[in-house]
Amino acid sequence: xxxxxxxxxxxxxxxxxxVTFRCDPISEHNRLYWYRQTLGQGPEFLTYFxxxxxxxxSRLLSDRFSAERPKGSFSTLEIQRTExxxxxxxxCASGSGLGIWYTQYxxxxxxxxxx
Amino acid sequence: ELKVEQNPLFLSMQEGxxxxxxxxYSTTSDRLYWYRQDPGKSLxxxxxxxxxxxxxxxxxxxxxxxxxxxLSTLHITAAVHDLSATYFCAVDKSAxxxxxxxxxxxxxxxx
Numbered sequence: 001x002x003x004x005x006x007x008x009x010x011x012x013x014x015x016x017x018x019v020t021f022r023c024d025p026i027s028e029h030n031r032l033y034w035y036r037q038t039l040g041q042g043p044e045f046l047t048y049f050x051x052x053x054x055x056x057x058s059r060l061l062s063d064r065f066s067a068e069r070p071k072g073s074f075s076t077l078e079i080q081r082t083e084x085x086x087x088x089x090x091x092c093a094s095g096s097g098l099g100i101w102y103t104q105y106x107x108x109x110x111x112x113x114x115x
Numbered sequence: 116e117l118k119v120e121q122n123p124l125f126l127s128m129q130e131g132x133x134x135x136x137x138x139x140y141s142t143t144s145d146r147l148y149w150y151r152q153d154p155g156k157s158l159x160x161x162x163x164x165x166x167x168x169x170x171x172x173x174x175x176x177x178x179x180x181x182x183x184x185x186l187s188t189l190h191i192t193a194a195v196h197d198l199s200a201t202y203f204c205a206v207d208k209s210a211x212x213x214x215x216x217x218x219x220x221x222x223x224x225x226x
Contacts, residue, residue, distance in 0.1 A: 031211075031212065033213060033214075035214075040219075041218065041219070042119075042203050042205070042216030042217055042218055042219050043158070043203075043214070043216050044216070045213045045214065045215070048211045048213055050211075055211060056209075056211050056213065091157060091158070093214075095212060102146070102212055103160075103163065104148075104160075104212065104214065105160070106150075106157045106158040106160075107157060108156070108157045109156075109157045111155075
């Protein structure tokens with residue numbers, strides 16, 4: 001198991017284009033999270049999946065953002081009609097365990113630049 | 116709403132010196148995390164603190180948690196250049212275990 005992976009690692013797009021990112025969590029981790037990190041800030045929570053169910057979405061997740069986890073394994077995050085303000089690092093994390101044994105691991109991130 | 120504040124935001128240290136980063140959070144939390152982030156990289160987990168009085172140490176870094184004061188500290192002993200990075204604390208409270216991060220502390224260790 002090589003950890004959480006994300007693809008692509010970098011994406012440059014023009015304003016108004018749609019982009020899609022993929023996250024492959026650690027095998028058998030039932031929890032998956034997306035965060036967004038802008039320059040000089042800490043990561044901010046976007047959305048959470050438990051298995052295939054999307055159980056929580058942040059107010060940061062506007063109508064242009066959609067996330068899926070169709071079979072409870074990998075997840076995709078799509079941004080439609082990108083804006084320059086969407087430029088950020090998009091981090092995926094997966095977690096497993098209950099109570100005090102819960103741990104969360106982050107992927108390498110996808111850096112999005114919107115021109 | 117759960118808020119997390121760190122100070123200082125920027126810390127310039129000399130090699131060999133000691134210093135402490137502070138993390139305050141606004142409501143009770145189940146867990147407190149410390150992460151390290153190198154420029155352009157993702158987050159590396161350093162410590163998870165679960166209970167009042169918890170103390171964990173790894174090399175030159177030691178983290179502690181005071182749940183009554185809602186305060187965690189990350190103490191750096193005899194800093195070396197390799198410790199230069201941004202350090203984040205984060206807390207989780209909800210059943211989803213989503214993390215709320217502090218603003219980060221950029222640590223620069225000067226020779």
